[in-house]
Amino acid sequence: MKREWTQLWLKYEEKKNCGNGIYFERLWIEGFELAHPIVSNAVKEVKMGAAGMLGLQVQEEQGTTGLCLRRTDKNTICAEGYALTEQDGCLTVEARDEKGLLYGVFHALRMVAMEKSLSGIRLVENPDNPLRMYNHWDNMDGSIERGYSGKSFFFENNQVVVDERTVDYARMVASVGINGMVINNVNVKNCATWLITDKYFDEVAKVADIFAGYGIKFFLSLNFAAPMELDGPQSADPLDPEVQSWWELKMEEVFDAIPNLGGFLVKADSEGRPGPFTYGRTQADGANMLADIVKPYGGIIIWRCFVYNCTQDWRDYKTDRARAGYDNFIQMDGDYHDNVILQIKNGPMDFQIREPISPLLGGLMKTNQMLEVQVAQEYTGHQIDVCYLIPMFKEILDFQTYCVEGKGTVADVISGRTFGNRNCGIAAVCNTGNDTNWTGNDLAAANFYGFARLAFNTGLSAEEIAEEWIRMSISCEQEVIDTILGILLPSREIYENYTTPMGIGWMVTPHEHYGCSVDGYEYSRWGTYHRADHLGMGVDRTDKGTGYAQQYHEPNASMYNDMNTCPEELLLFFHHVPYTWKLKSGKTLIQHWYDSHFLGVEQVEEMIKAWESLEGKIDGGVYATVRGRFDRQLHNAKEWRDQVNSYFYRKSGIADEQGRRIY
Ligand code: GCU
Numbered sequence: 001m002k003r004e005w006t007q008l009w010l011k012y013e014e015k016k017n018c019g020n021g022i023y024f025e026r027l028w029i030e031g032f033e034l035a036h037p038i039v040s041n042a043v044k045e046v047k048m049g050a051a052g053m054l055g056l057q058v059q060e061e062q063g064t065t066g067l068c069l070r071r072t073d074k075n076t077i078c079a080e081g082y083a084l085t086e087q088d089g090c091l092t093v094e095a096r097d098e099k100g101l102l103y104g105v106f107h108a109l110r111m112v113a114m115e116k117s118l119s120g121i122r123l124v125e126n127p128d129n130p131l132r133m134y135n136h137w138d139n140m141d142g143s144i145e146r147g148y149s150g151k152s153f154f155f156e157n158n159q160v161v162v163d164e165r166t167v168d169y170a171r172m173v174a175s176v177g178i179n180g181m182v183i184n185n186v187n188v189k190n191c192a193t194w195l196i197t198d199k200y201f202d203e204v205a206k207v208a209d210i211f212a213g214y215g216i217k218f219f220l221s222l223n224f225a226a227p228m229e230l231d232g233p234q235s236a237d238p239l240d241p242e243v244q245s246w247w248e249l250k251m252e253e254v255f256d257a258i259p260n261l262g263g264f265l266v267k268a269d270s271e272g273r274p275g276p277f278t279y280g281r282t283q284a285d286g287a288n289m290l291a292d293i294v295k296p297y298g299g300i301i302i303w304r305c306f307v308y309n310c311t312q313d314w315r316d317y318k319t320d321r322a323r324a325g326y327d328n329f330i331q332m333d334g335d336y337h338d339n340v341i342l343q344i345k346n347g348p349m350d351f352q353i354r355e356p357i358s359p360l361l362g363g364l365m366k367t368n369q370m371l372e373v374q375v376a377q378e379y380t381g382h383q384i385d386v387c388y389l390i391p392m393f394k395e396i397l398d399f400q401t402y403c404v405e406g407k408g409t410v411a412d413v414i415s416g417r418t419f420g421n422r423n424c425g426i427a428a429v430c431n432t433g434n435d436t437n438w439t440g441n442d443l444a445a446a447n448f449y450g451f452a453r454l455a456f457n458t459g460l461s462a463e464e465i466a467e468e469w470i471r472m473s474i475s476c477e478q479e480v481i482d483t484i485l486g487i488l489l490p491s492r493e494i495y496e497n498y499t500t501p502m503g504i505g506w507m508v509t510p511h512e513h514y515g516c517s518v519d520g521y522e523y524s525r526w527g528t529y530h531r532a533d534h535l536g537m538g539v540d541r542t543d544k545g546t547g548y549a550q551q552y553h554e555p556n557a558s559m560y561n562d563m564n565t566c567p568e569e570l571l572l573f574f575h576h577v578p579y580t581w582k583l584k585s586g587k588t589l590i591q592h593w594y595d596s597h598f599l600g601v602e603q604v605e606e607m608i609k610a611w612e613s614l615e616g617k618i619d620g621g622v623y624a625t626v627r628g629r630f631d632r633q634l635h636n637a638k639e640w641r642d643q644v645n646s647y648f649y650r651k652s653g654i655a656d657e658q659g660r661r662i663y
Contacts, residue, residue, distance in 0.1 A: 004436050005165055005168065005434070005436055005437075005438065006436060006437050006438065007168065007172075008172060008437075008438060008445055008448075008449070008473055009113070009172070009175070009445075009449055009469060009472035009473045010168075010171060010172055010175055010472075011052075011472075011473070012048060012049050012051075012052030012053050012109075012113070013052060013053065014052070014053060014054075014055065015053040015054070015112055015113060015115055015476075016115045016476070017054060018112070018115050018116065018117045018118075019117050019118075019119055020054065020111070020112050020117065020118050021054050021056060022065050022066070022089045023065070023066060023067050023086070023089070023090075023091040023108070023118055024046065024049075024050035024054055024056050024058055024066075024067060024112075025056060025058065025059065025063075025065070025066055026058060026059040026060070026061050026062075026063045026065075026066035026067070027043065027046055027058055027059075027060060027066055027067040027068070027069065028060065028061060028062040028063070028066065028067075028068055028069070029043075029068075029069045029070075030068060030069070030070040030071065031070055031071030031072075032069060032070075032071050032098065032101060036098055037212065037213035038098035038099060038101070038102050038213060038214065038215050039069070039098055039101060039102075041102065041171075041213050041214060042069065042098075042101055042102045042105045043060075043069075045102075045105055045106070045109065045171065045175075046058055046067065046105055046108075046109070049109040049112065049113075053109075053112050053113060054112065064088070064089070064090065065088070065089030065090055066089075066090060066091070067090075067091050067092075067093070067108070068090060068091070068092045068093070069092075069093050069101055069104075069105070070092055070093070070094045070095075071094075071095065071096070071101075072094040072095065072096060073096060074094065076124050077094060077095060077096055077100065077124060077126065078096070078126040078127075079096060079097060079099075079100070080097065080099045080100050080103065080126070080127050080179065080215075081095065081096070081100050081103075081124065081125055081126030081127060082094060082095040082100040082101065082103050082104030082107065082124070082125055083095075083104070083123065083124045083125075084104055084107060084108060084118075084121050084122070084123050084125075085121065085122050086118050086119055086120055086121045086122070091108060091118055091121070093105055093107075093108060098215065099179065099215035102174060102214065102215055103125070103127075103174075103177055103215075103456075104125075106174070106175040106176075107125065109175075110175075110468065110472065113471065113472040114468060114471040114472060114476065115471065115476045125456075125457065127177060127179075127455075127456045127457070128411065128415050128455075128456065128457060128458045128459070129414060129415050129424070129425035129426050129455050129456070129458070130415070130416060130422055130423070130424055130425050131179065131180050131341075131370060131423070131424065131425030131426070131427070132177055132178050132179050132180065132425055132426060132452065132455035132456060133178065133179070133180035133181060133182065133219070133370075133425065133426070133427040133428070134173060134178055134180075134181055134182070134375075134427070134428055134429075134430040134451075134452075135182045135186070135221075135265065135372070135427050135428065135429050135430060136152075136154065136181075136182060136183050136184065136185070136429075136430050136432075137185040137186060137187075137376070137429060137430075138152035138154050138155055138183060138184055138185055139152065139155065139184070139185050139189075139190075139192065140155045140158045140159075140184070140190065140191050140192045140195075141155070141157065141158060141190075142155055142156045142157065144185075144433055145185050145187060146374075146376045146378040146429065146513075147376065147431075147433045148376065148377060148382045148383040148384070148431065148433070148440045148444075149383060149431060149432055149433030149434070149435040149437075149438060149439045149440040149444075150433035150434040150435035150440070151433055151434045152433065152434065153165050153166070153169065153432075153433070153434040154166075154183045154184070154207070155184075158191050159203070160195075160200055160203035160204055160206075160207065162203055162206045162207055162210070165434075166207060166210050167210055169432070170210050170211050170213070170214040170216060171214060173214075173216065173452060174214035174215055174216060176449055176452035176453050176456065177452055177453070177455065177456030177457075178216060178452050178455070179215055179216055179217060180216065180217045180219060180262060180425075180427070181211055181216050181217070181218055181219065182219040182220065182221055182265045182427075183207065183218075183220070184220055184221045185221060186221045186265060186266075186267040186273075186304065187221075187267065187271070187273060188221050188222060188223035188226075188267075188273075189223075192221075192223070193223045193226050193229045193230060194230075195220055196220065196222070196226065196230075196250060196254050197230060198253075198257065201254075201257035201258060202257075204220075204257075204258055205257060205258045205259070205260070208258050208259075208260040208261060209260055211260070212260040217260070217262030217263075218258070218260050218261055218262055219261070219262050219263055219264060219265055219302070220261070220264055220265070221264065221265045221266070221267070222264040222265065222266050222290070223273075223274070224236055224266060224268045224273065224274045224275050224276075224286065225274035226250070227243055227246045227247070227250075230250075232246040232250075233246055235279070236274055236278070236279070237276075237278075237279035237281065238276050238279070238281050238285045238286045238288075238289035238290075239279070239281060239285060239289070240279075243289075244289060244293070247289070247290065247293050248293050251293050251294055251297065251299070255294070255297040255299065261297070261299065262298075262299065262300065263294055263299035263300035263301055263302065263339075264290065264294070264299070264301055264302070265302045265304070265343070266286075266287070266290070266301060266302070266303050266304065267304045267306065268283070268286055268303070268304075268307070269283070269307050270304070270306050270307050270308065270310075271310050272310075275307075282332055282335075283303065283307065283328060283329060283332065284332040284335040284336055286303070287301055287303040287336055287337075287340045287342075288335070288336065288337045288340060291336075291337045291338075291339045291340045292337065294339070295337075295339050299339065300339045300340070300341060300423055301339060301340050301341070302340075302341045302343050302370060302427075303336075303340055303341070303342055303343065304342075304343045304345075304372070305325045305328070305329050305342050305343065305344045305345070305358075305360055306325070306345055306350075306372075307324060307325065307328045307329070308321050308324030308325065308328075309321075309324065310522075310523045311523060312523075320539075320541065320545075320546035320547075320548055321348075321349060322348040322349055322539075322541060322546070322548045322573075323348070323546060323547070323548050323551065324348075325344065325345070325348055325358055325359075325360050326348070326358070326359050326360050326363060326551045329342060329360055329364065330360065330363055330364065330551075333363075333364045333365060333366050333367050334365075334366035334367065336367045336368065338368070338423065339423060340367075340368060340423075341368040341369065341370045341423050341424060341425075342360070342364065342367055342368065342369055342370065343370045343371075343372045343427060344358050344360045344361055344369060344370065344371060344372060345358060345372045345373075345374075346358060346361075346371060346372065346373050346393075346396045348548070349505060350379070351373075351374040351378055351379050351380075351429075352379050352500070352503075352505035352506065353379060353380055353387075353492070353495055353496045353499060353500060353505065354392075354496055354500075354501075354502075354503050354505070354569060354570065354573075355503065355505065355570075355573065356503070356560065356570055356573060356574075357396060357399045357401070357410060359548075359551035359552045361399075361401060361410050361413055361414070362401025362402070362403035362408060362410065362413045362418075362553065363401070363403070363551065363552075363553070365403060365404075365419065366419070368421045368423040368424050369413060369414055369421070369424055370414060370424055370425050370426060370427055371396070371397075371410060371414045371425075371426045371427070372426075372427050372428070372429070373389075373392075373393055373396065373426070373427075373428045373429075373451065374428065374429040375389065375428040375429060375430055375431045375447045375448060375451045376429045376430060376431040377389075377431065377444065377447075378429075378513050379505075379508060379513050380492075380495060381495055381514070381633070381636075382513075382514045383431060383439060383440040383441045383444040383629075384440075384441065384514070384629050384632045384633060384636065385495055385629075385632075385633040385636060385637075386441065386443050386444075386487060386488070386491045386495075386607065386626075386629075386630075386633065387447075387491050387492055387495045388443070388446055388447065388450070388462070388466065388488035388489065388491045388492060389447045389450070389451075389492060390446075390447065390450040390451070390454060390462040390465050390466065391462040391489065391492055392492055393450075393451065393454055394454070394461070394462050396410055397409065397410050397411040397414075397454070397458050398410070398411065400556075401413065401552075401553060401556070402553040402554065402555065402556060403418065403553055404418050404419075408553075411458045414426055415458070425455070426455045428451045428455075430448070431444055431447060431448055432448060437622075437625065440629075441625070441626060441629045442473075442622045442625055442626050443484075443487070443488065443626055445469070445473060446465075446466055446469045446470075446473075446488055449465070449468075449469045449473075450462070450465040450466065450469060453465050453468065462489065463485065463489060466484070466485055466488045466489065467481060467485060470484045470485065474618055474619070474622065475617070475618055477617065479617070480614060480617055480618060483610050483611075483613060483614055484614075486610055487607050487610055487611060490603070491607070494600055494603040494604060494607070495600075496600075497596045497597065497599050497600030497603065498596075498597055498599075498600025498601055498603075498604070498637040498640045498641055499516070499600070499640050499644075501569070501592075501593070501596045502538075502568065502569060502570065502571050502572040502573075502592075502593075503569060503570035503571065503572050503573030503574070504529070504530050504537065504538060504572040504573065505529060505573070506520065506521075506529035506530065507519075507520060507529070507530065507644065508520055510522045514636075515636060515639060515640075516639050516640045516643040516644060517643075518530070518643055518644060518647045530572070531576060532647075532648065532651050533651070534651055534652065534653070535578055535579065535652075536576055536577050536578040536579055536581070536589070537572060537576065537577065537579070537589075537648070537651075538571065538572035538573070538574075538575050538576045538577045539572070539573065539574070539575075539576060540574075540575060540576040541560075541573065541574045541575075542560075542561045542562075542574065542575065543561060545576070548574075549561045549574055560574045561574070563575045563577065563581075568583055568584060577589050579648075579652040579654055580654075588654075590648060590652050590654050591656070591657055593644075593645075593648055594645050594648075594649075594656045594658075594660070594662070597640065597641040597644050597645050598641060598645075598660060600637055600640070600641065601634070601637045601638055601641050604630070604633055604634050604637045605634065607630065608627075608630045608634065611623075611626060611627060611630060612627070642662075642663040645662045645663075646662050646663050649662045
């Protein structure tokens with residue numbers, strides 16, 4: 001079968017010149033070595049972009065007009081940052097290092113692709129986050145955990161795949177500032193453990209080298225019990241000297257074979273994965289042991305905080321899963337070594353359509369922290385339903401944790417601004433696969449693009465990012481831009497309206513996580529996540545309930561604790577609320593619940609109409625793919641509406657005030 005893939009926002013199709021041609025007739029380099037792989041890739045990219053978008057063959061020669069790529073030590077430009085300056089027909093990209101240069105070049109090309117003039121441009125861009133990573137949950141057999149865009153392009157039949165697509169992928173993510181990559185699933189099972197053995201070293205090193213050429217540090221997910229699976233000691237106890245010696249030798253071998261390795265991502269003691277708890281050790285014992293061993297190689301250990309007991313009995317009100325991350329990690333704040341980063345999911349549960357921010361973010365004050373979000377739409381529509389996630393990510397970053405006065409937002413904490421850390425940043429579970437269009441639904445590529453742009457520049461708005469993506473990937477026609485913005489921007493709230501509003505979450509088909517199952521509960525036959533009874537619904541996480549609300553700094557703790565001050569979009573996450581409770585709108589909870597589900601379906605119908613207005617105005621293939629997915633989204637939305645409304649009608653016995661039919 002012929003392997004094909006699109007170039008997404010790097011398609012470099014012919015663009016209106018906008019007077020930009022003059023900058024791409026020639027280029028020259030000052031202070032950088034053309035032989036450096038990142039510099040030569042940057043130059044290659046300029047040539048490709050200029051040829052495709054402007055029909056120009058770039059000459060490598062100095063001139064008074066053209067593109068100058070210059071090394072600088074100006075202190076306004078930080079590591080990986082860049083400046084773009086245009087004067088009298090000369091466009092200068094200045095940077096301290098090769099990565100900054102590459103990002104600057106991509107910025108210039110982005111302007112051309114967006115049909116924006118570079119004339120008079122004068123800007124400095126420094127990345128807000130030191131680490132900006134994509135995490136792939138790809139398995140060696142080619143399947144992808146929570147993948148909705150085909151199979152893996154990194155693995156096939158237990159082999160590592162290295163081809164032109166690897167290069168295109170690296171170009172694509174580098175163009176939006178990604179500088180770290182994990183290619184294998186956090187659940188390291190079966191032969192994936194062998195990725196750290198000589199069976200796979202050559203191929204893995206090739207992938208790592210390709211990424212290095214685009215300024216991307218390469219990471220692997222690690223199996224904490226690797227010693228036991230690779231004929232080492234029959235223990236993984238982090239304090240056992242035999243286990244430590246095994247890891248020492250192993251790491252020497254691995255870093256020697258894969259010089260461009262940045263370190264490892266570890267999921268331990270979670271959902272059946274091995275970890276230090278098995279040996280009565282702490283998470284810090286486990287993370288520090290590995291961190292000390294990789295330190296001589298400049299390696300870092302990214303340790304996930306998604307640690308909870310998935311076999312707990314949900315009927316027991318005292319064991320609240322939402323509490324687990326904080327309870328398991330807060331006591332050891334300050335014990336983690338400098339090259340350990342704790343990677344924390346944005347919410348305390350699991351990537352629901354709306355959750356409060358994990359209280360660990362900013363709760364930890366002496367530990368390197370990294371935020372983990374999910375671009376893959378596991379609980380948000382499987383890339384069948386449209387759900388532009390950047391507004392959610394913005395909310396997360398803007399959240400005020402109150403950990404330190406004036407510097408307490410999540411964006412402050414993870415960027416290192418609050419506590420001065422250097423090992424920190426943001427990671428996302430990626431949503432790509434080997435589908436021709438990379439993301440299944442073409443509109444889901446806006447999330448793939450958008451996360452990275454936001455990670456680099458957290459000040460960008462969700463709208464700015466969406467517009468950039470539309471201009472580069474779909475069209476620069478204003479009517480098309482406006483129509484697609486009108487679909488993307490409210491899509492998260494629309495999804496929330498017809499699924500699980502007010503922070504209640506879940507109600508999805510267990511394990512699959514697409515489609516409605518109101519009582520669907522993942523890990524046991526007992527209990528529900530929503531705790532609805534005939535009088536009300538929601539989980540009491542106040543000081544009278546599970547006490548979760550007390551994990552926040554003040555004034556957040558008190559705000560969430562009180563039903564009157566708790567933001568209504570999270571009311572059911574924190575409180576068990578009577579169906580007759582009056583919301584600020586004057587509506588009862590149950591009426592709002594019905595209305596929201598009816599509204600969600602109507603909004604999907606509106607989105608479809610808007611999309612249909614684009615027929616003939618955009619690429620026919622993209623139009624048809626998205627149109628097909630909208631049919632499925634509408635079907636899904638109706639199912640949700642009907643199942644949820646009838647369930648709560650039966651539970652509460654309260655009819656819809658508008659007398660609409662509830663199935
Ligand atoms: C969720 C998801 C799993 C994943 C896990 C994780 O539980 O459903 O597939 O492995 O998160 O983040 O580790």
